[in-house]
Amino acid sequence: MVMACVDLPKAADSSSVPIPPPLPSKSDGHQKRYRNDAAPEHTCVPTATRDMWDRLFNDGYKANVVIYTDNGGIVYAHANIIGTASSVIKGMLKQAKKHGKWYTISIRGVPHEAVRVFIRFLYSSCYKKEEMNEYIMHLLLLSHAYVVPQMKRVCEWHLEHGLLTTENVIDVFQLALLCDFPRLSVISHRMIMKHFKELYATEAWTAMKKSHPFLEKELRDSVFIEENARKERIRKRNEERIYSQLYEAMEALVHICRDGCKTIGPHDKDLKPNHATCHYEACKGLESLIRHFAGCKLRVPGGCVHCKRMWQLLELHSRVCADSDQCRVPLCGNFKEKMEKQSKKDEVRWKLLVKNVLGSKKIGASPFFLPVTSSSSTMS
Missing domain, CATH: 3.30.710.10 (Potassium Channel Kv1.1; Chain A)
Structure with a gap:
């Protein structure tokens, strides 16, 4: 498309500016250029x-x-x-x-x-x-x-x-390696990993095992490696979710013992009927656990599963608490004293848990808890 330049007078008003030509339409006869993300034209x-x-x-x-x-x-x-x-x-x-x-x-x-x-x-x-x-x-x-x-x-x-289908992917993968198609070999390899169980029983896989036994072994090994990596990713995600939930439980525990939440709170505060909506998701389950703990007759550690869980939360809180003297959570100071009498093995286990729990909330951490750097230094 030929473009022409027009010199306008310096003192010309807006009405003298010529109307620009319309944009070219798809029917102007210009051929489409190739694009990396578009399908190649047939011609x-x-x-x-x-x-x-x-x-x-x-x-x-x-x-x-x-x-x-x-x-x-x-x-x-x-x-x-x-x-x-x-x-x-x-x-x-x-x-x-x-x-x-x-x-x-x-x-x-x-x-x-x-x-x-x-x-x-x-x-x-x-x-x-x-x-x-x-x-x-x-x-x-x-x-x-x-x-x-x-x-x-x-x-x-x-x-x-x-x-590329499950019917030809094994042949394509071998051909891609033979004929130097790096991108195609990666794509076909991904499909083989995804449909391994289905492809392993096919005649094409058997033929590959006979003609290229080393390649077939590499594929099987890569499947096992990928499966183990997938399981490891799931395990880490589950661990991160648990640590995050424990951190939220620690925040909710401080919130309940300091300010009160709905129908439960410190003994020296009156709860208002129109108490503001709680923003701690862990409060609901924690309230039930605290009520059980307060009324259970088997409150000793190991006597009741629910009470044992509450003892563990209280001890965890004492280990992440930044100031036990000002803390309103029950038994916080007692557990601080108990730490000195624990075995080295238990101490290492608790320190690792504290590090992971505090590390799950690196941004916007609670001022009532130890900073992540402090918890990390205690591990050394």
């Missing part, structure tokens, strides 16, 4: 040019190359076109025997139609969707063997966006 040239190249290939006008394929098939082509499109074919033509005006070369090991689709692509970079669907594996191999990067990218894109 990147005008239709008339594409049709001319197709006629040149299909009619074989002044063709001078005979390509022999499997099952006695023959494809006619033009040496200057296919030699320019592929450096490997160019080298084959230089070494080919010439019979009159004809060069003769062979492309075998793949179906005749796949060779025909491949040669047609060298003319115009065109292909039909149904041909790509049917011969994708053969075209992938041909694009690598004859060094045609454009077809290589097209095949890789189609496999990534729909043609």
Whole structure:
């Protein structure tokens, strides 16, 4: 699209400014450019040019190359076109025997139609969707063997966006490693990891085990490594959630003993009927636990499961509490004194728990608890 620049008079008012031309529409005839995140077009040239190249290939006008394929098939082509499109074919033509005006070369090991689709692509970079669907594996191999990067990218894109299935993923993975398709090998490897149990029982897996036993073993090992890593991630997430819940319980315990919450609170404060809504989610369960602890007749540690849990929370609080002298939580000072009489093994276990609990809330930590740095230093 040609753009023109117009010099406006310096004293011109806004009414003299010309109206800008409209934006170009999709029907202006400009070809779409390739985008990394978009599907490759079936052609990147005008239709008339594409049709001319197709006629040149299909009619074989002044063709001078005979390509022999499997099952006695023959494809006619033009040496200057296919030699320019592929450096490997160019080298084959230089070494080919010439019979009159004809060069003769062979492309075998793949179906005749796949060779025909491949040669047609060298003319115009065109292909039909149904041909790509049917011969994708053969075209992938041909694009690598004859060094045609454009077809290589097209095949890789189609496999990534729909043609890679559990039926062909094992073959694609092996071919990707053999033919230097790093992105495709990663994508196919991920699919194998995801559907390992299903693929392990297939004939393709058995064939790979016979032809490439080392590769098959590496795949099995990577599955086990990934599974162990997944379990470790789940374990860490569960631990982090527990530590976070314990931190919230410590905050709720201080809140209940200092300010009171709904129907429970310190003995020297009167609870108001219209008490403000509590923002501590742990308060609900903690209130029930405190009420049980206050009325239970087996309040000794080990006598009642619920009371034992309450004793543990009280001791944990005493270890994270920043100032036991000002603390309103019961038995906080008593547990501080008890720490000096504990065994070294129990002390190490408690310090590790304190470190993890305080570490779960590194931002916006409560002023009533020890800072994370202090808890970390106590571990040394």
